[in-house]
Amino acid sequence: MDRQQLLESLCQAFGPPGFEDEVRDMIRLTVTPLADRVEEDPAGNLTAWREGTSDKIVMLDAHTDEVGLIISHVDERGYLRFAPLGGWDGRLFPGSRVTLKGKEGYLAAAVGFAPPHITPPEKRDKAVPVEDLFLDAGCRSKADAADLGIAPGIPGVLDGPYRKLSDSLILSKAFDDRAGCTAAIEILTRLQGRELPYKLAVNFASGEELGLRGARVAGRRIAPNAALVLEATTAGDFPGVPGHLSPCQVGQGVAITVADRTMVTSPKMLRFLQEVARDRQIIYQLKQPLFGGTDAGEIHLAAGGVLTGVLAVPCRYLHSPSSVMDLNDLDSLINLAMAALEAMPGKLV
Ligand SMILES: [Zn+2]
Secondary structure, eight states, rough: OOOOHHEEEHHOOOOOOOOOOOHHHHHHHGGGGGSEEEETTSSSSEEEEEEOOOSSEEEEEEEOOOOOOOOOOOOOTTEEEEEEESSOOOOTTTTTTTEEETEEEEEEEEEEEEEGGGGGGGGGTTTOOGGGOEESSSSSSSHHHHTOOOOOOOOEOOOOOOOOSSSEEESOOHHHHHHHHHHHHHHHHTTTOOOOOSSEEEEEEEOOTSSHHHHHHHHHHOOSSSSEEEEEOOOOOTTTTOOOOOOOOTTEEEEEBBBBBBBOHHEEEEHHHHHHHHTOOEOOOOOEEEOOOOTHHHHHHHOOOOOEEEEEEEEETTTTTSSSEEHHHHHHHHHHHHHHHHHTTTTTT
């Protein structure tokens, strides 16, 4: 499978926080032949290990989950109430389509809302609070829903088919963070057959969107000497966003985090990443502080403190089913992560 096919199938896989099984299964199949061993923990992390010639450990991290939802209540007429899993903008829901993972398999549903014809004029321009939204999976009653395996606790995601917009721009759900997962797999592929000067732990983390839950466990278990988090992040290069509110831009290369809400990057790590990028002539941009947060927030605090860097693919309309990213930015991220892994011995680890 080439990189684009891998990215497409990972993006289209189902994986809201806590329900990453399908994504994890795909990744396990792909990385098992590329790793010396693969381990999983009860928090839902999957870690692919490569042995090295020293006891130092370098960690790569990409999260497997995507923003999603969970059914909270089924009413007598078969309509479903839900709660968001992760940082959603509630304005995105009305009119969207949802895939639910019922006990018997996947099911389609509409996010129902009252159309303008039956909405009082004073309410028409207002966003509907998520608590007032519901899903219509075509169930005729509560019993009918139960027959289809739909009950409180069933997870769902908004549908966002994968499309090519141009030579390098693509549209899909879940680039956050299947772009990072794709990069991590590509790096394992490129390192095949090469002797490493340290152990490499490539962690595919669960539950990032609900507060970096998998990374908290994985950072402590792996206890690395240095770490790189591979992410997708918010770009603001579109109408209506002033420059000072635009964290980075699509098509301008990998975004290196200076500081976000979960970590201030150590000056040593930041300088190292920029030097490597300049040496190898890899196009990059610095992400404007202080937007967002990543698994680095947990990893840099693990095991007595870990030098951690964040490399991200800029994405427009992040946390929506229609995000846009540039494949050239993904290349730039993979190239910088590879170059950093090669330059680390003697400088960082
Ligand atoms: Zn993310």
